[in-house]
Amino acid sequence: MKSLPTESNFLGIEDKSLYSFENAKYVIQQVPYEHTSSYLQGSAKGPAAIIEASHFVEFYDEELDVETIQTNPIATLKPIVFHDVVDADAINLIEQHTDFLLSNNKFVISLGAEHTVTLGFIKAFIKKFSNLTVLQIDAHSDLRHSYHDNLYSHASVMARIHELGINLTQIGIRAQCKEESDLIKASDNIHTFYAHKIRTNPDWMEKAIETLTDNVYITIDADGFDPSIVPSVGTAEPGGMYWEETLSFLRKVCKQRNVVGFDVVEVAPTEGQILSEYAMAKLVYRLIGYISIKNTN
Numbered sequence: 001m002k003s004l005p006t007e008s009n010f011l012g013i014e015d016k017s018l019y020s021f022e023n024a025k026y027v028i029q030q031v032p033y034e035h036t037s038s039y040l041q042g043s044a045k046g047p048a049a050i051i052e053a054s055h056f057v058e059f060y061d062e063e064l065d066v067e068t069i070q071t072n073p074i075a076t077l078k079p080i081v082f083h084d085v086v087d088a089d090a091i092n093l094i095e096q097h098t099d100f101l102l103s104n105n106k107f108v109i110s111l112g113a114e115h116t117v118t119l120g121f122i123k124a125f126i127k128k129f130s131n132l133t134v135l136q137i138d139a140h141s142d143l144r145h146s147y148h149d150n151l152y153s154h155a156s157v158m159a160r161i162h163e164l165g166i167n168l169t170q171i172g173i174r175a176q177c178k179e180e181s182d183l184i185k186a187s188d189n190i191h192t193f194y195a196h197k198i199r200t201n202p203d204w205m206e207k208a209i210e211t212l213t214d215n216v217y218i219t220i221d222a223d224g225f226d227p228s229i230v231p232s233v234g235t236a237e238p239g240g241m242y243w244e245e246t247l248s249f250l251r252k253v254c255k256q257r258n259v260v261g262f263d264v265v266e267v268a269p270t271e272g273q274i275l276s277e278y279a280m281a282k283l284v285y286r287l288i289g290y291i292s293i294k295n296t297n
Contacts, residue, residue: 001021001077001104002021002078003019003020003024003027003075003076004075004076009051009075009076010051010054010074010076010281010284011054011055011057011059011074011285012055013074017073018069019073020073020075021075021077023073023075025073025074025106025292026072026074026075026106026107026288027074027075027076027077027106027107027108027109028074028075028076028077028109029077029080029108029109030047030076030077030110030111031079031080031111031112031113031120032044032045032046032047032048032080032082032112033082033090033094033112033117034114035087035114035116042268042269043112043234043266043268044113045269046112046113046222046265046266046267046268046269046277047079047112047113047267049277050111050264050267050280050281053274053277053278053280053281054281054284054285056278057278057281057282057285061289063286064286064289064290064293066289071292080094080097087150087151088152090116090117091116091119091120091123091152092120093120094120094121095121095123097120098121098125099124099127102125102127107261108261109261109263109287109288110261110262110263111263111265111284112263112264112266113265113266115138115142115221115265116153116154116157117265118134118157119160119161121219121261121263122161122166123164125260126166128260129215129217130215131215132166132213132215132216132217133166133167133168133169133212133213133217134158134161134166134168134169134216134219135171135216135217135253136158136168136169136170136219136221137171137218137219137220137221137241137246138171138173138221139173139174139175139223139235139237139240140155140176140235141158141170141173141175141176141180141192142154142155142157142159143159143180143184144156144159144177145179154266159183162187162189162190166189167189167211167212167213168189168190169191169208169211169212170190170191170193171193171208171249172194172195172198173193173194174195174196174237174238174240175235175237191208193207195240195241196239205248205252209253209256209257212253212257214257215257215260216253216257216258216259217259217260217261217262218253218261218262218263218287219262219263219265220262220263221265222264222267222276222280223235223237223240223266224240224241224246225240225241225246225279226238226241226242229242229279230267230275230276230279230280231270231273231276232268232269232273232275232276232277233266233267233276243279247286250286250290251290254291254294255290255294259290259294264280264283264284267280
């Protein structure tokens with residue numbers, strides 16, 4: 001499979017040995033699927049915007065004191081093309097693409113548009129990894145049975161994942177309907193850490209990690225962060241996660257569990273602003289660093 005060259009790959013990597021598909025430990029797939037956005041639109045432009053912003057992320061990671069890329073080649077793939085493929089068919093297409101990458105023993109990182117895409121990733125991952133928890137950082141529960149009569153709405157993605165019998169841990173939730181609250185209370189497989197409770201619980205990170213199984217897939221909706229950090233999202237909510245606390249939590253997760261893959265979704269770029277896509281590009285690179293350090297210790 002051909003990876004994208006310097007001008008269009010993650011980080012703008014010039015050394016082909018560090019971005020070729022054959023050499024890559026990590027592979028970034030772009031999944032610009034946007035069909036059910038319910039507020040502001042534009043998330044289809046998110047993956048490309050994150051890639052473009054990543055060209056301004058330094059190779060040297062000041063927290064980890066290492067140039068992560070030098071020992072962890074990263075290949076970037078062309079965006080998946082959907083044309084008129086939507087809903088279940090779109091999920092199947094995403095699953096097939098992810099299956100191929102996992103069968104080549106790549107660590108798959110996905111940049112998505114709307115959160116619906118995560119269902120396709122998870123359907124592929126559960127075929128390779130047992131005892132899996134989905135760790136969701138998000139403002140919204142996404143647990144409605146359907147939204148606008150669509151079972152594959154971004155607002156229902158975690159309901160579909162819950163139906164697969166997967167353990168689910170949610171961080172930073174601060175907007176949901178009563179149906180979602182009732183499901184959380186009724187399910188033994190959903191562990192929700194609400195934003196307002198995190199603020200008053202100094203032990204929340206440890207409590208959250210206790211709910212995780214051995215293998216963890218992380219899905220990060222950009223609106224999980226406070227709008228002061230990531231303003232350009234489809235459905236912003238005040239009172240979100242802050243940068244340092246989120247990184248501290250993710251570092252603990254990567255150290256204590258086997259993180260097998262992750263995605264970042266729902267960046268909806270705003271003309272003339274770059275904060276959101278740049279922050280998410282730096283987050284992707286930092287997570288690669290956390291995971292690579294765990295795997296080399």
